[in-house]
Amino acid sequence: MYIATSDLSQMEQRYRAALINSLGGFKSVVMIGTADQEGHTNLAIFNSLFHIGANPPLCGLIFRPDSVERHTLTNIEQTGAYTVNHLNKEIYQQAHQTSARYPGAVSEFDATGLTPLWQPGYNAPFVAESHLRFYLELQEKIPLTINGTILVIGKITGIWLPDGAVQSDGFVDIEQAGSLTCSGLDSYHRTERIARLSYAKTDTKPYIIV
Amino acid sequence: MYIATSDLSQMEQRYRAALINSLGGFKSVVMIGTADQEGHTNLAIFNSLFHIGANPPLCGLIFRPDSVERHTLTNIEQTGAYTVNHLNKEIYQQAHQTSARYPGAVSEFDATGLTPLWQPGYNAPFVAESHLRFYLELQEKIPLTINGTILVIGKITGIWLPDGAVQSDGFVDIEQAGSLTCSGLDSYHRTERIARLSYAKTDTKPYIIV
Numbered sequence: 001m002y003i004a005t006s007d008l009s010q011m012e013q014r015y016r017a018a019l020i021n022s023l024g025g026f027k028s029v030v031m032i033g034t035a036d037q038e039g040h041t042n043l044a045i046f047n048s049l050f051h052i053g054a055n056p057p058l059c060g061l062i063f064r065p066d067s068v069e070r071h072t073l074t075n076i077e078q079t080g081a082y083t084v085n086h087l088n089k090e091i092y093q094q095a096h097q098t099s100a101r102y103p104g105a106v107s108e109f110d111a112t113g114l115t116p117l118w119q120p121g122y123n124a125p126f127v128a129e130s131h132l133r134f135y136l137e138l139q140e141k142i143p144l145t146i147n148g149t150i151l152v153i154g155k156i157t158g159i160w161l162p163d164g165a166v167q168s169d170g171f172v173d174i175e176q177a178g179s180l181t182c183s184g185l186d187s188y189h190r191t192e193r194i195a196r197l198s199y200a201k202t203d204t205k206p207y208i209i210v
Numbered sequence: 211m212y213i214a215t216s217d218l219s220q221m222e223q224r225y226r227a228a229l230i231n232s233l234g235g236f237k238s239v240v241m242i243g244t245a246d247q248e249g250h251t252n253l254a255i256f257n258s259l260f261h262i263g264a265n266p267p268l269c270g271l272i273f274r275p276d277s278v279e280r281h282t283l284t285n286i287e288q289t290g291a292y293t294v295n296h297l298n299k300e301i302y303q304q305a306h307q308t309s310a311r312y313p314g315a316v317s318e319f320d321a322t323g324l325t326p327l328w329q330p331g332y333n334a335p336f337v338a339e340s341h342l343r344f345y346l347e348l349q350e351k352i353p354l355t356i357n358g359t360i361l362v363i364g365k366i367t368g369i370w371l372p373d374g375a376v377q378s379d380g381f382v383d384i385e386q387a388g389s390l391t392c393s394g395l396d397s398y399h400r401t402e403r404i405a406r407l408s409y410a411k412t413d414t415k416p417y418i419i420v
Contacts, residue, residue: 001376003369008267011380018380020264023344023369025238025296025384026391026401027261050237050260052272053357054230057218062262062270086235089404093416100410111412134233140356146349146363147263153356159213159233166211170221170228171394174235181236181391181401184381186409186419189401191236194299194390196397200310202321206303209396 022184029182031095032061033083033116033125034075041116041125043098043108044072047182049084057156059084059136065148071104073150080138081123082154085130088178092188122158131177134159171196232394239392241305242271243293243326243335244285251326251335253318254282255308257392259294267366269294269346275358281314283360290348291333292364295340298388302398332368341387344369381406 008016027047034042048062063073076082087095094112102111109116115128119135126133136154143150165177175191182188196209218226237257244252258272273283286292297305304322312321319326319335326335329345336343346364353360372387385401392398406419 001371001373003371005367008366008369013265015380016267017264019376019382020267020366021261022380022382022384023342023366024259024261024269024294025240025389026236028235028237030235048260049234050258050270050272051231051234052354052359054227055223056357057226057230058357059234060260060272062260084234092404093407096407096416097410100412102412132233140354142352142354144262144350144352144363147266147268149262151361153354156218156230156233157215159218161211161213163211166229170225170232171397172229172232174232174393175397175399179235180404181399183384183401184406187381187385187406188404189385189391190404191391191393191399191401194302194398194400196394197303197306199396200307202310202312206306 018184026181026183026189029087029095029180029188031085031087031098031127031130032072033085033127034072034081035079035124036075037078041107041109042071042075043112043114043127045095045098052153058139059154059156061152061154063150063152065150073152075124076138076152077141079123082136082138083124083126084134084136085127086132086174086177086179087188088131088180089190091127091129092180096186096188119158126160131162132160132165132172132174132179228394236391236393236399239297239305239390239398241295241297241308241337241340242282243295243337244282244291245289245334246285247288251317251319252281252285253308253322253324253335253337255305262363268349269364269366271362271364273360273362275360283362285334286348286362289333292346292348293334293336294344294346295337296342296384296387296389297398298341298390299400301337301339302390306396306398329368336370341372342370342375342382342384342389
C-alpha cells in the first residue's frame with residue numbers, strides 16, 4: 001500500500017495523527033514528574049524521550065506548543081528539574097490516564113492514584129510504583145520553529161534501578177525490569193528479547209551475546 | 211540501586227555508554243538508506259528516530275559528530291533525501307551489521323546482502339526486505355552545541371505499508387507488520403500488545419479498544 005504526500009494532506013486530522021505517530025516505530029513511553037515552586041506535583045505521560053549522548057548523559061524531550069503538557073514545561077522552567085519514570089504493566093493504565101486534561105490545580109498523582117516519591121535534595125517527584133527512575137536537570141530549551149514544538153534537553157544526575165538490573169558491561173535489562181514500549185498514540189506493548197548482538201566489525205558477522 | 215552523578219563521571223566510557231543508552235526505554239530501530247549524487251548507496255542502522263509532528267509530518271534523527279554515520283549525513287546533504295526502513299526478525303542481524311565501519315566506497319547493501327529498492331522519482335534507496343518504509347525530505351539541520359551532535363529534521367513525503375496494516379482510525383499495526391524495537395546499543399526485541407487504550411478524559415477511566 002502506497003500513501004503519497006497528496007493523500008496525507010487530505011486526511012482527517014486525527015486519522016493523520018494516528019498514522020504518522022505510528023510510522024516511526026516503537027517508542028519510549030515514560031511519565032515525567034514535576035512540581036511547581038510551592039511543591040504542587042504534576043505527572044504526564046510522554047512518548048518522545050530520546051537519547052542525545054552518554055558523556056555528558058543527555059536526554060531530549062519534545063513538547064507540543066499548546067497542550068496539557070504545558071504544566072510540565074512550566075514546572076521544569078520554575079525548578080529546573082524533572083523525573084523520568086518507566087511504565088510497567090501494573091501502572092500503564094494510570095500512566096495513560098495522566099494524559100487527560102486535568103486543570104492545573106489537580107495533581108495527576110491524586111487523580112490516578114499513583115504515589116509521589118520525594119528523594120532528599122531532588123526538586124521533582126518520582127513515581128513510587130515505577131521500577132526504573134531517573135532525575136534530569138534542565139540544560140537547554142530549543143524552539144523548533146518548523147512546527148512550533150520545543151526541544152528540552154536535560155542532564156541525568158541521579159538514577160534508581162532494580163538491584164541486579166545492570167549487567168557487567170553496563171547494559172540495563174529494562175525488559176526484565178518490566179518496562180513497556182508503545183506505538184502510535186495509545187498502544188502499549190511488552191517485549192520479548194530476540195538477542196543482544198556483538199559490536200559489529202567489517203570482517204566478521206555479529207554473534208549473539210549469551 | 212542508586213547511581214549518583216559522581217558514579218557516572220567515574221565509569222569507564224563504554225560501560226557508561228551502555229548504561230545511559232539503556233535508560234531512556236525501548237527505542238525505534240530503523241535503517242536509513244541514502245545515496246550520493248552519483249547514486250552510490252549507503253545504509254546505516256539508527257536508534258534515535260523520533261516523532262516531531264503530524265502536520266506537517268516530521269521526524270527527527272540525532273547524528274553523532276564523528277562516526278560512520280557521517281556518510282549518511284553527507285549523502286542527505288547532497289541529495290536532500292533519505293529513507294526509513296523498519297527492521298523485522300529476518301533482517302535484524304544484517305541491519306546491525308550495517309553499523310560496522312565500512313569505508314565510504316563500500317555500500318552496506320553489498321556488504322550485508324540487503325537489497326536496494328529504488329522507486330521512480332525518489333532520490334534514496336529503500337530496503338526491499340523491510341515491510342514498512344517511508345521517504346523523508348531534509349528540512350533542517352540543527353547543531354546541538356551542548357555535545358556536538360546534530361539534529362536532522364525531515365518531512366515524510368511517501369509511505370509504503372503492508373496491505374491491511376492501517377486500521378480504520380489511522381493507527382498502523384507495526385507489531386503485526388513484524389517491526390522490532392531495541393534497547394541499549396545492541397538488544398533487539400519483538401513485542402506483544404497488551405492493549406490500545408481509549409483517549410483519556412478527566413471524568414472516566416480509559417477502556418481497552420478491542
